[in-house]
Structures are given as C-alpha cells and as structure tokens.
Amino acid sequence: MTELRKRGGGGGDPDSTDNISDKEADLDDRLGTDGECDGDSKADTPDVPLSTADTDNTPQYLNKALEGLPPRWKNYWIRGVLSIAMISGFFLIIYMGPIALILIVMTVQIKCFQEIITIGYRVYHSYELPWFRTLSWYFLICVNYFFYGETLADYFGALVQREEPLQFLSRYHRFISFALYLAGFCMFVLSLVKKHYRLQFYMFAWTHVTLLIVVTQSHLVIQNLFEGKIWFIVPISIVICNDIMAYLFGFFFGRTPLIKLSPKKTWEGFIGGYFATVVFGFILAYLLSQCQYFVCPVGFNSETNSFTVECEPSEIFLMQEYTLPATLQNILTWKTVNLYPFQIHSIFLSSFGSLIGPFGGFFASGFKRAFKIKDFANTIPGHGGIMDRFDCQYLMATFTHVYIASFIRGPNPSKVLQQLLMLQPVQQLGTTWEYLVVKKETHSTNNNKKKIGCFIAFFYVDLRINFNMLHGEQTVPILKRYRRS
Amino acid sequence: MTELRKRGGGGGDPDSTDNISDKEADLDDRLGTDGECDGDSKADTPDVPLSTADTDNTPQYLNKALEGLPPRWKNYWIRGVLSIAMISGFFLIIYMGPIALILIVMTVQIKCFQEIITIGYRVYHSYELPWFRTLSWYFLICVNYFFYGETLADYFGALVQREEPLQFLSRYHRFISFALYLAGFCMFVLSLVKKHYRLQFYMFAWTHVTLLIVVTQSHLVIQNLFEGKIWFIVPISIVICNDIMAYLFGFFFGRTPLIKLSPKKTWEGFIGGYFATVVFGFILAYLLSQCQYFVCPVGFNSETNSFTVECEPSEIFLMQEYTLPATLQNILTWKTVNLYPFQIHSIFLSSFGSLIGPFGGFFASGFKRAFKIKDFANTIPGHGGIMDRFDCQYLMATFTHVYIASFIRGPNPSKVLQQLLMLQPVQQLGTTWEYLVVKKETHSTNNNKKKIGCFIAFFYVDLRINFNMLHGEQTVPILKRYRRS
Structure with missing residues (x-):
C-alpha cells in the first residue's frame, strides 16, 4: 500500500x-x-x-x-x-x-x-x-466577493439600503466583481x-x-x-x-x-x-x-x-x-x-x-x-x-x-416586496396600476366592473402618491439611488 | 512554420x-x-x-x-x-x-x-x-437546457403561464436541469x-x-x-x-x-x-x-x-x-x-x-x-x-x-409585476398589505396618519379579495399551480 x-x-x-x-x-x-x-x-x-x-x-x-x-x-x-x-x-x-x-x-x-x-x-x-500561487488565491477572493456580495444584498437588503458605502457596493456589485476578475484574467494572460x-x-x-x-x-x-x-x-x-x-x-x-x-x-x-x-x-x-x-x-x-x-x-x-x-x-x-x-x-x-x-x-x-x-x-x-x-x-x-x-x-413574497421597494416611485406606481388594470381588462366582460376597476386603480395610485409625499425622506433616496447614469 | x-x-x-x-x-x-x-x-x-x-x-x-x-x-x-x-x-x-x-x-x-x-x-x-464523447455532448445539452430554460421563463412568462406542459417544466426547471446533470455526473463516475x-x-x-x-x-x-x-x-x-x-x-x-x-x-x-x-x-x-x-x-x-x-x-x-x-x-x-x-x-x-x-x-x-x-x-x-x-x-x-x-x-418593473402575479393570491395580499403597513408604521409618527394607512390597507385587501372572487377562473389555476407539495 x-x-x-x-x-x-x-x-x-x-x-x-x-x-x-x-x-x-x-x-x-x-x-x-x-x-x-x-x-x-x-x-x-x-x-x-x-x-x-x-x-x-x-x-x-x-x-x-x-x-x-x-x-x-x-x-x-x-x-x-x-x-x-x-x-x-x-x-x-x-x-x-x-x-x-x-x-x-x-x-x-x-x-x-x-x-x-x-x-x-x-x-x-x-x-x-x-505569479500562479498569487493568481489562484486572487481568483478565489474574486469569486467569493461575488457570491457573498450577492447573498448580502439578498438577505441584508434593509441594512444595505441604510449604509451609504454599502449601497454603492451593492448597486455596482456585478461590475466590481467582473472588474476584479478581469484584472486577474489579464494578469494571467500577461504572466504567460x-x-x-x-x-x-x-x-x-x-x-x-x-x-x-x-x-x-x-x-x-x-x-x-x-x-x-x-x-x-x-x-x-x-x-x-x-x-x-x-x-x-x-x-x-x-x-x-x-x-x-x-x-x-x-x-x-x-x-x-x-x-x-x-x-x-x-x-x-x-x-x-x-x-x-x-x-x-x-x-x-x-x-x-x-x-x-x-x-x-x-x-x-x-x-x-x-x-x-x-x-x-x-x-x-x-x-x-x-x-x-x-x-x-x-x-x-x-x-x-x-x-x-x-x-x-x-x-x-x-x-x-x-x-x-x-x-x-x-x-x-x-x-x-x-x-x-x-x-x-x-x-x-x-x-x-x-x-x-x-x-x-414559491416566489418569495418578502423578496418581491423588497424589489418593489427598490423601484423608483414612478415605476412603483406604474407596476401596481398596471397590475390592477391588466387584471381588470383581461378578465372582465362587464362594463360596469371595468369602470369600478379603473376607479379603484386610480384611487390607489392617488393614495400612493400621497403616501410618497408624506414620507419624502424615504422617496428621495430611492429616486436618487436608481436614477439612470 | x-x-x-x-x-x-x-x-x-x-x-x-x-x-x-x-x-x-x-x-x-x-x-x-x-x-x-x-x-x-x-x-x-x-x-x-x-x-x-x-x-x-x-x-x-x-x-x-x-x-x-x-x-x-x-x-x-x-x-x-x-x-x-x-x-x-x-x-x-x-x-x-x-x-x-x-x-x-x-x-x-x-x-x-x-x-x-x-x-x-x-x-x-x-x-x-x-463514453466520453457522449458524456461531453450530454453535459453541453444539460447546461444549455438549464440556461435556455431560465431565459424562456424570464422573457416568455406570459406564454409559459398559458401552456400547461410549459408551466410544469418552468416550475421544476432547476430540479429537472439538476437531475439531468446529475445523471451525467453519475455516468461519468461509473465510466471511470x-x-x-x-x-x-x-x-x-x-x-x-x-x-x-x-x-x-x-x-x-x-x-x-x-x-x-x-x-x-x-x-x-x-x-x-x-x-x-x-x-x-x-x-x-x-x-x-x-x-x-x-x-x-x-x-x-x-x-x-x-x-x-x-x-x-x-x-x-x-x-x-x-x-x-x-x-x-x-x-x-x-x-x-x-x-x-x-x-x-x-x-x-x-x-x-x-x-x-x-x-x-x-x-x-x-x-x-x-x-x-x-x-x-x-x-x-x-x-x-x-x-x-x-x-x-x-x-x-x-x-x-x-x-x-x-x-x-x-x-x-x-x-x-x-x-x-x-x-x-x-x-x-x-x-x-x-x-x-x-x-x-434598474430593477425591471415588468419582472417584478410578473413575480407578483406568480405569488399565491394569499401571498399577493400579504405582500401588498405588508407593503402599505410597513411603509406606514416605519415612517409615520402621526397617529392619525397611521389609522388612515391601516384603513387604506384593509380597504385595498378587501377590494383585492373581491377582485379575485369576480375572476375565479384566474385565481384557481394560480392557487393550484403554486400549492406546496
């Protein structure tokens, strides 16, 4: 043996x-x-x-x-x-x-x-x-950074949204991970x-x-x-x-x-x-x-x-x-x-x-x-x-x-909620409104019901706008965070 | 040369x-x-x-x-x-x-x-x-099945929800892909x-x-x-x-x-x-x-x-x-x-x-x-x-x-909507209700506002229940589809 x-x-x-x-x-x-x-x-x-x-x-x-x-x-x-x-x-x-x-x-x-x-x-x-021992460990760090970052953003959403540097890291997480990995990849090519x-x-x-x-x-x-x-x-x-x-x-x-x-x-x-x-x-x-x-x-x-x-x-x-x-x-x-x-x-x-x-x-x-x-x-x-x-x-x-x-x-309700919260207020309104109206128009043949549906949808949108107004401090950072570059 | x-x-x-x-x-x-x-x-x-x-x-x-x-x-x-x-x-x-x-x-x-x-x-x-030529191609098929399936479910959500066999494939997509891959993995081990x-x-x-x-x-x-x-x-x-x-x-x-x-x-x-x-x-x-x-x-x-x-x-x-x-x-x-x-x-x-x-x-x-x-x-x-x-x-x-x-x-509104639609009606209610109430309780210090918020939440839940009743044919398949095993 x-x-x-x-x-x-x-x-x-x-x-x-x-x-x-x-x-x-x-x-x-x-x-x-x-x-x-x-x-x-x-x-x-x-x-x-x-x-x-x-x-x-x-x-x-x-x-x-x-x-x-x-x-x-x-x-x-x-x-x-x-x-x-x-x-x-x-x-x-x-x-x-x-x-x-x-x-x-x-x-x-x-x-x-x-x-x-x-x-x-x-x-x-x-x-x-x-370079190889260094590169192997560098790749390990990159991949771990990517995976742990994804988990953090998923499960610690509330914490991430509160801390400014974490917000940045979370928003550009994939880009940062990719850039890190790419640096290792280029190092590998150059070390050949x-x-x-x-x-x-x-x-x-x-x-x-x-x-x-x-x-x-x-x-x-x-x-x-x-x-x-x-x-x-x-x-x-x-x-x-x-x-x-x-x-x-x-x-x-x-x-x-x-x-x-x-x-x-x-x-x-x-x-x-x-x-x-x-x-x-x-x-x-x-x-x-x-x-x-x-x-x-x-x-x-x-x-x-x-x-x-x-x-x-x-x-x-x-x-x-x-x-x-x-x-x-x-x-x-x-x-x-x-x-x-x-x-x-x-x-x-x-x-x-x-x-x-x-x-x-x-x-x-x-x-x-x-x-x-x-x-x-x-x-x-x-x-x-x-x-x-x-x-x-x-x-x-x-x-x-x-x-x-x-x-x-099934789809996780609290995650959907979190995603809903991450949308821009305007998008949030769009989503919920669309949801109600789509449901309404596709499935109702009764004109009366349709009217009620639309009324409800608009009423809801209106309420939501009021909500956002009341809690301006919550709305503004969301807007700021997700404004397109 | x-x-x-x-x-x-x-x-x-x-x-x-x-x-x-x-x-x-x-x-x-x-x-x-x-x-x-x-x-x-x-x-x-x-x-x-x-x-x-x-x-x-x-x-x-x-x-x-x-x-x-x-x-x-x-x-x-x-x-x-x-x-x-x-x-x-x-x-x-x-x-x-x-x-x-x-x-x-x-x-x-x-x-x-x-x-x-x-x-x-x-x-x-x-x-x-x-076995190896066969196994390589088999792995290619498995991985493609997994990736294309994910894309299909993502972008053809409406089509998938309409067709019964696609629903099944989409619901258990990861499990099926994993089982397919695993079969190849076991074949590899047995072929050693x-x-x-x-x-x-x-x-x-x-x-x-x-x-x-x-x-x-x-x-x-x-x-x-x-x-x-x-x-x-x-x-x-x-x-x-x-x-x-x-x-x-x-x-x-x-x-x-x-x-x-x-x-x-x-x-x-x-x-x-x-x-x-x-x-x-x-x-x-x-x-x-x-x-x-x-x-x-x-x-x-x-x-x-x-x-x-x-x-x-x-x-x-x-x-x-x-x-x-x-x-x-x-x-x-x-x-x-x-x-x-x-x-x-x-x-x-x-x-x-x-x-x-x-x-x-x-x-x-x-x-x-x-x-x-x-x-x-x-x-x-x-x-x-x-x-x-x-x-x-x-x-x-x-x-x-x-x-x-x-x-x-940013987060894609239409995808969030799709996920919302995929929730069980009870979960849907929960989500929206929670959304309203959470927003309310966390950000309002005014008791009056709180009461209004709760009222709105309950009113909305009530309306949603009525909606689901009116459109029974939509509610039942969703319930059936996502009932836990």
Missing part, C-alpha cells in the same frame, strides 16, 4: 497512467468495510504523511494515550475520537448563530480550495510558475511565458474547476442556511450519519463489493446505510421541527441590528394529520398519523444523501486514484484532508438548494 | 513543453502586422489542414478564380472575400428577427464547443475513452476505468472549462439581445471593427511589438484600432438609436403569439442636449451638442472592446501555442475555426451584460 502514498512522479503525462503499479490496485481489490462516502479506508493502515514536508499531526496527548495499542487499533481510536470531537464541535457551532456558521463554511471552503490547489502544484511540479504555456493553462483550468466545485457549492450551503438552520443541519447530519452507518453496516455485514472505484464499499453497507439514514433523518426532522430557532429563516432586523430568531413557522413545520395507505393501516392498526410535512421532505433528502450522495465520494475517490494520492491532505489525523470529509457534503448542499427552490419555496 | 501546424505529439506531459521546438517561436518572433484579436496571422501562409483527416475546405470556385495569384495574395483574397461574406451574412441575419439570431448564437456556441473538445481529444489521444483515470479527469475538466467559457457566455449574448437588438449588434460590430482596424493600422504603421504572446501585434495597431473603433461605435450608436426596431427590448406578445417591435424608447435612446466642457467649446465654437445618451455608453463599450477585449484574443492565442495548434479548426477558409473569430466576442458579451445590469437597468 505504500505506493499509494507517493505522489505520481511523472507529472501530467496521461499515457503513463496506463502502466503504473497495477500492484497497488490489486492490493486494494481485497474487500474492506469502509463507509460509503469515504474514498480510501484508513482502518488498517496508520496515517502516513503526504510528503516529506508534511508530518503526522496527530496531537501528542492522543499519541501518548494510545501508545500501548497496535497501530491498527490506534488508528481506529484516533479516527473515532476525532469523529466525536468534530460532531460535538458541529453542535457547538450551531449554537453560536449564523455569523459563526458562515465563517465556518468559509473556512472549510478555503481549506478545501487550498488542498486541491496544492495537489495541482504537486502534480505539475509547478512551484516556479510565475513561453517556457510554461501548457502548464499555466493546466493550472488555470485546475483553479477554475476547483472554484466551480468548492466555492459555488459552498455558497449554496450558506443560502440554505438563510432559509432556516434546519436546512443546514439536516443535510449535513444526514451525510455524517450515512457515512457512519454505511461504515458500521459494511463492517458487520459487508460481503458484496459495490464499485471498483472504492473496493472497500459493499452493497450491504450501502443498503443498510440507506435505511438507517432515512430513519435517522425522519427522527431528526421531528425533533428540529418543534423549535423555532431551527425552523425560522435567518432574517436580519435592521432596527435592532441583530438576527431574528422568531417567525410564524411555515406550513411545512406545522403538525398535520395524514391518512395511512390501506396496507399500512392493517399492519399498524392506525388509520392516521400526525407528522410535520418536513419529515416527509426529510425522507427525500435522506434518500438522496445515501443513494446519490456517495457518488460525490466516488468522484473524489477516483480523483485521488488518478493522481496517486491517498488523501487530499493530512489536516485531520485519521481522516485525511478536510476535502475528504466534505466530498459528499457539497453534492448534498446543491441538492438541498435545488430541492428548496423547486418544491418548498 | 510547419511545426506550428502539427499536433503536439507527446500528449499531456507538461514537462515536455519546456523543450519543444523553440525554433517555431523564433520564427514567430519576427514582427507582423496582424489585427489585435487574431491569435496567429495567416497572412503569409496558406491555410493548411489541421490533420490528415481534415481537408482544405476553400470553396472550389474561389480556388479557381484565384488560380493565377501567388499563394500569399491568394490567401489575402480568400480571407477578405470571406470577411465580407460573413459581415453581409450578419446583416442579413439581423433582419431575420430574434428567433433566427438565437439559433445562430446557439449554432456558433455548439461549433465552438465542438472545436475545443476536439482539440482536447487530440491532445490526450483519448478517442478510446469509454483504472486504465484511464487521469485521462478521464482531464477530459472532465476540459469539458467543464469549455462549458464555462463558451456556453455561459453565449447565453449572455442572448440575454443582451432581449434587452434590445442594439445591445447585440453594437458590441459585435465593435469587435469586428476593432479586428479590422487594428489589422489595417498595424499593416500600414506597425513598428513596435505589443505582446510576446502574439508577436504580430503592434502598439500602432492597438492604439489606432482603439480610436477608429470609438469613432465607429459612436456613429453606429447614432444610426441605430433612431430606429425602434433596434432599440426596443425583445418582448413576446402572448395574444398575437409574435415578438413585439414597438415600445416607448427608454430615455437612453432619446436625444438630449449636453453642455460641452469649456476647452472643447473654444475649439469647436459650439456650446452644446445633441446626443443620444446611448452614444456615450457606446464610447465605454468601444473602449472595452478595443483595450481589454484583445486579452480574450491573447488568451486564445496562448492556448493555441500551448497545445501547438495553429487554429482551433479549419471551418472558415483563411480564418481558421469559428472559435478563432469569437475569442473576443465572448468577453465583450460578458462585459455588455454586466454593463447593462450595472448602469442601464
């Missing part, structure tokens, strides 16, 4: 991949019992530094406490202890509020980016490429040197694919968070649970290999993990649905300058009575059951997380095999890099985001 | 790039006079097939007509004739209406994608990769074979970067088109004009080399091209601003099932009087000048197109050098591939898009 831990020396020569150490793969072909979402098992191999530059960063006290154990068991312990530590850390962070969560997501994202980019540098031996052309393009592509995978998707994690903490916690917990459950089921019952890419994964772990995860998700959904703290969208109250944690829970978090299908009625002798609709949604989330989610892990696993590395990095002792733990999380986050957009949220 | 036309035989080995034929670059180092946006000049070399599979596809009659000329002049003629043919074709297409334009943009996009992907296959000798791991990941990255560059940006071209044909024609014409002008200025006055990457480009061409393009853009903007056909946003009239070409021109297309700065007043002896504000915007567009736009060309030029190819393909005789002509167009389209979003368009 030691070959696995060496970097592929040959660099990017694809032809050479055909004939390098089949031995290592043969060794891997014996069946293991690892969790679904875990590229390579470390269960029976002690953690080995990625390169001579890295060192085994298992905490000293942990090494000392486990001194007497054989290496195999020592690694089990290290991995177990750190799993529990991470899960506890996760709960702690949840109670620290949305800002802490956003910072954590951002930190994880930056670390993942760094891990993947570092692999790129190693693969291409490209330490001496002009004949000696390294192809290498530089490879690293450009490597950086951009990483940005696509890591930054775009971690931005979705934050958007999910704003929909309510439950949309952040449940998907993450589902993936963690599926990891652990698939590992345990595979450990105790694993016989049949699942996929060549990750030879230690078994059908037993896959299927057992699925059922365990669905049950876990269903119960977790029940527990969290009861608490406003988890259920309410993260809102920002611009008057108290704090996050709101109270709301009228959406209907998917209100207990409802469901009639059971006839077959289940006979077995359970119940006719109806009380559930939060969110619990039903949680079944879909769990199913995705345990059936399709692992493909994120397989992808990462294939990537690691392609570049002859064992882990993305050596950040968490016994687990590998941060990216090794987050490979399925990102796919899950994207699914959750699409799921919310498609099945949970 | 013949080395340039051979594919880099060594495949993806980046180490080998360092020591391959410096000769070819030395040959290139003599100064040429090509246009800014043109990776490699073909002025003094006859077009040579890209590989033995390709053939010189110059039309037979053109070859015959130019038989007597020396190869150098023959190529000038071929290139010139086809330039004029393309520009005439462009004008013809403009008169064919928006659907034809969209189809053209789509065709160009698919051709560009095919050209870049084909280079990838050649670079990696990856013809025998399992030990023999080709690294190659397969390279091609995956190659496909995705191409999608990012070509599909995303060509989608922006279409969005610009919907803002008004002028936003489509002016940027494209600016890039074409800059290409030609930089070429001519370089040809007649070129002395000083501009950038190592494209040794035939000169500072004289760059600067001359800039001024010529600004003047051209200014005049073109003046001509097109007068005509509603170019100025009006492309709208879809769902009653006549046709595109609307009439509108109240936006204020940037209405002649305005500008006072000249004092220095200019003395020189010109005019005090004021009448301009369309769009003409001033055209100066910014031209400046971008001729100062930053060429970096798109440099990028493409560097890319071609990195992979030791002369042109992206051999589609247009004397010009190379379609991608050789569109390298700057895509960057320009993105700039135009960001420019419109940042400086031209």
